Amino acid sequence: MYLNYFGLNDNPFSIAPNPDYLYMSPRHKEALAHLTFGLRESGGFVMLTGEVGTGKTTVSRKLLQQLPDNTQVAMILNPTLSAIELLATVCDELGISYDPDKASLKYFTDQILSRLARNHQSGMNTVLLIDEAQHLMPEVLEQLRLLTNLETNREKLLKVVLIGQPELQQLLKRNELRQLAQRITARYHLLPLTAPEVSAYMAHRLDVAQGDISIFSPAAVRTVHRITAGIPRVINLLCDRALTLSFTKQHAVVKKSVLLAAGEQILGEDVIAQRLRGQQTVWMTVVLIVSLVLGFLAGRWYV
Template sequence: MYLRYFGLTEKPFSIAPNPEFLFLSDRHKEALAHLTYGLGDAGGFVLLTGEVGTGKTTVTRSMLAQLPESTQVAFVLNPALSEMELLASICDELNIEYDAKEATLKSLTDVIKARLLANHEQGGHTMLIIDEAQHLAAEVLEQLRLLTNLETDHKKLLQIVLVGQPELQQLLQRNELRQLAQRITARYHLLPLTESQVFSYVKHRLNKAGCNTNLFSDQSIQYIHQVTAGIPRLINLLADRCLLGAYSAQQQEVSKQIAQEAAKEALPLNLIPEHQKRALNMPALVSGWVAAMFACGFGLSFLF
């Protein structure tokens, strides 16, 4: 709707992942460096955590782009699985044939280990990436640890990347998972963008969409950082609505006022400072109103 008005070739703030719009902040680059180092070591487990929308998928995609072509990667995107279901999913991802009706934990483990060894003998690598890993059951994590027992004199034959929300760190602190925790060769917790990084992020995405002018005032960017806490996914939601608001008002620049109105439409109310102030003042307002009612001679029967 607003593309032609602002001279854009496509939506700059779509929440759908698009490699063309890849933006790596200093924090994303640091996370990528930690993961790459961990994977280049002896193998085992690598851990990436962060709040929802902070860019864990962005870092993971960047990591994948740097892997050798000889690396076979298995993805598990729904980790709420039993041990059997997880091993079956790994087999499916690695194109390993197995008899689903006769499958057991041992038989699935055996065929997976056979594939790991075959990949290694052919000069290849095998990697397992598990998203939303905070939902993994302790016994499933232990099963993953057992898979990493297969190794040569120099490295593990399976590298596992666990990606999840901060709860994953708490999960791995459990006593029964201490052996797995000791095998984590690199870990990184991804923080949201700083205010200066939000400026760079917005400019980067506008440029990628064909705009070489700044469509957002400094005050609007500062407000966007404030209400989104620097979380890229929320920034995209709000910035997109800001451009729509500026178009509707026939303005060439997103002002702070436009950003404030857009936030009410695009974000949960509890994130908006103006609403937070009203919510905090509400008990006092209600108490004052009730006191005034009593002062005027009205009793509780009026209220109920």
């Protein structure tokens, strides 16, 4: 609705995990590097965790773009499955035909292991990517570990990428999953963006959409981090709503007041008030500490 008004050729703040819009902050670069390194190692699992909306799925899409052409990928986006359902889904993703009447853990496992062996013989790598992996049941994770048992003298024939929220870290600390935890060759926890990174993130996404960050006032840009705590998905929702409100009001620039109004619509008035109060408390604490230090130094100089 506001694209033509602000001279944009695409929605810069869509929440779809489009890797073209991925802002490679230092921590996102580290996350991608850890996943890439882990897939090159001989182990069976790599893991990326982070809070909701920090950009885990988008990083995983970028990872898939960078995989060699001789890679077959199976993706599971809804892992709330039983062990047998997960194996059937892996078969579907890898294009393995099977007889539903013979469905059993052993039958599906044999079918998958046979495909892994054939892929290896033909020079193909096989990667299984599981999003929202914190929902996996322990017995399903154990079944995944058993799938990675097939290996050559140098490497596992199946590499598994686990993408999930921090609860996944806690899940893997369970005693019955210690063997799987020991097979994770690379792990990374993705943190929210810092205040400077939020500004660079907004500028990057607007630039991809042929726009410019100047359509947000400096005060509005500073406020984005205070409201969103640096969570990319919340930034997208907030900025998209702020642009819509600015278009409705026929403002040439997104003002701080409009951004706050957008925040109240997205997060609620109580959340916005709480986060603004929290920021004020931080500044008051800083001022108090600085005042005490200056007073102490002044007292020593006087003495």
